[in-house]
Amino acid sequence: MTVLDDLRVRDLGIEAGRASSESDSSIGNPTSATIEGKRVKNGNFVWAGKAAEYSIRVLVFLSLAVSGVAAAESKARDELxxxxxxxxxxxxxxIFLPKRTDEDARRVGVIVGRTELVDCNRHTFSSRLEKRxxxxxxxxxxxxTGVGVVASTRMACPDxxxxxxxxxxxxxxxLRYNSRLPLVVFAPVDVEIRYRVWKAGPERPTD
Known part of the structure; x- marks a missing residue:
């Protein structure tokens, strides 16, 4: 990525951090220089050039990242x-998933739910998610499919x-994380679909 950024900077014709020597007759210091419009005198070094170069690299990186995400989502929308x-x-x-470099280590948890009027007990119902x-x-x-009736525990509620x-x-x-295609789920109109993304941790050896 660093090499690519450097190429991009050169392609744009931007020379960040370039210093030009000039003399300062009023002070008698022939070695003073101007860096990005700021004068350096008496050996004091200003990091303006480095800061400008870093800022350009960050902007180029962000531009490439945004372009990649937009292109991936556009392709997924076309496939819909x-x-x-x-x-x-x-x-x-x-569901349109953003592009990630570690998609094999991610999974999408699909949550099937229904809005119900409930008390303090724990409620749930059965359902199946069939792949076609x-x-x-x-x-x-x-x-x-197979959406069942809501069942609950039978604890006594305070009120x-x-x-x-x-x-x-x-x-x-x-489900598999795949940003190249939309994740499409059909459900009854009274059923709500939510999701969350799970990411695997690093591999560890056994004891």
Whole structure:
């Protein structure tokens, strides 16, 4: 990355940190210099040139990173055309994942939930996330099936207060992280889809 940044800086015709010697007759110091418009005198060194060079490298790096992410998401959005529309009674949920260098070490946890009026007990319900394939394309998508009734523990609550909250399915499948394609999930209209990204830690030897 450092080599690429240096090439980019040169291609732009920017010479960061260049110093030009000049004499200062008013002080009698023939060795003073101007660095990025700031005068250096009496041996005092100013890091303006280095700071400017570092700033340019950071800007080039950020520009390349943003361009890469935008290109990856644009490709994923184009591929969405291959996926079917939601049938009646279903809703299509689409997740666009940002491009990462360590995608093999990441997984996407899909959370299936329903908003319910509940008390202090723990509530959950059963569901399945079935993988299917787009005909003629080979792209995978997922369908929420087998949504069961909400079950709960039977603890005695201090009061009868109830509140609306997201009740999660007992299953949270971990799917492959792939920024090149959209992650498409079909679910009943009364079911909410959320997700979170899991990242593996470093490998460790056994004892």
């Amino acid at each position: 055309k291959a996926f079917p529309e939601a049938p009646a009674g279903q809703q299509r949920h689409v 394939t787009v005909d003629g394309w080979g792209y995978d998508y997922y369908v929420v 009868n207060t109830k509140k609306k909250t997201l009740v999660r399915s007992s299953d949270e499948p971990l």
